[in-house]
Amino acid sequence: xxxxxxxxxxLADLAGVSDKQLEGPLDWxxxxxxxxxxxxxxxxxxxTRIAVNGQVLADKTSLSAVDGDEVALLPxxxxx
Amino acid sequence: xxxDVRLLTQPFNPGQFVGPFTNAHPGLGGVCTFVGEVRGDSxxxxxxxxxxxxxxxxxxxxxxxxxxxxxxLMGMLIVHxxxxxxxxxxIVLVSAAAKHRREAIEAVDFAMDHLKSDSWFWKxxxxxxxxxxxxxxxxxxxDLARWAQ
Numbered sequence: 001x002x003x004x005x006x007x008x009x010x011l012a013d014l015a016g017v018s019d020k021q022l023e024g025p026l027d028w029x030x031x032x033x034x035x036x037x038x039x040x041x042x043x044x045x046x047x048t049r050i051a052v053n054g055q056v057l058a059d060k061t062s063l064s065a066v067d068g069d070e071v072a073l074l075p076x077x078x079x080x
Numbered sequence: 081x082x083x084d085v086r087l088l089t090q091p092f093n094p095g096q097f098v099g100p101f102t103n104a105h106p107g108l109g110g111v112c113t114f115v116g117e118v119r120g121d122s123x124x125x126x127x128x129x130x131x132x133x134x135x136x137x138x139x140x141x142x143x144x145x146x147x148x149x150x151x152x153l154m155g156m157l158i159v160h161x162x163x164x165x166x167x168x169x170x171i172v173l174v175s176a177a178a179k180h181r182r183e184a185i186e187a188v189d190f191a192m193d194h195l196k197s198d199s200w201f202w203k204x205x206x207x208x209x210x211x212x213x214x215x216x217x218x219x220x221x222x223d224l225a226r227w228a229q
Contacts, residue, residue: 008132009202010213054134072132078216079129079160079201080116080172080192 001067005031009075011048014039024067031063031071042075049074083144084157087137092159094173101157105177108154112184113175114192120167126206129171131162136200143194151187153178158191162201193223 002021012018014037022034035043042048050060051072057063065071084101094115102111118127131137144156157175165171172195176187195201197216204213 006132009130010204013213051132051135054138056135070134072134074132074135074200075202076215077199077201078197078203078214078220079199080196 003065003067004070006070006072008072009077011039011042011073011075014042024065024069026063026065026069026071028061028063043073045075047076082148082153082155083141084155085137085140085144086159087131087140088159088161089163091165091169092161092173094159094170097157097159097173098175101155101175102177105154108177109179110181110184111175111177112181112188113173114188115170116172116192118165118167118169118171123207124167124205125208126164126166127171128164128204128206128211129160129162130202130204132200136162139200140195143191143199147176147187147191150190151176151178151183153183153187156187156191158195160195160199160201190227193220193227196220197224 003024003026005020005022007015007018032040032044050057050063051074052065053070098113140158140160144158147153147156153176155177159173161171174188174191176184178184178187197220204211
């Protein structure tokens with residue numbers, strides 16, 4: 001078991017993959033340490049949100065994921 | 081059939097959904113339907129919408145529920161595409177059935193504004209030089225803000 005990071009939208013392009021496994025536990029600082037360059041900048045941007053197991057965090061810096069969790073990184077949306 | 085919300089990965093024919101939706105609400109006073117298609121902008125070869133399984137459909141269902149409650153609808157239909165689309169293909173269909181016309185019209189406007197800039201989709205366009213991610217325009221945020229009042 002591990003924490004699964006899912007990259008949505010342009011974050012998948014920046015990461016070069018659509019998902020990635022990390023060893024848990026994972027908090028905001030641990031996530032920031034894991035990401036580099038433009039990907040890290042995009043994830044830290046105000047309008048990028050984080051969801052854990054389908055629940056969007058009100059404050060992404062409160063991230064606290066353990067093995068088995070799915071952590072989705074959600075850049076600004078555009079539909080319709 | 082108060083709420084019918086679907087996320088499709090293949091092209092669809094809007095008429096196929098609107099007929100049964102209308103028939104499912106006998107006694108309605110009005111049905112308003114909007115269909116959004118891939119615009120024939122110069123240079124755009126294709127459009128791709130991506131979604132996230134855990135959030136996108138549940139979010140659309142919540143949106144339909146809030147429109148039904150806010151506008152006192154008899155029913156709401158939302159069909160949204162995901163995947164690669166070409167010019168002229170439908171992207172989204174929203175239909176509202178109500179006792180009175182204004183509620184139906186406003187509910188569709190409300191749902192579309194939320195689908196454009198407050199739903200879990202990511203859009204990119206393919207041009208001659210490759211794919212480009214599209215973020216909501218300022219106008220989309222202004223359109224959405226109207227409903228907060």
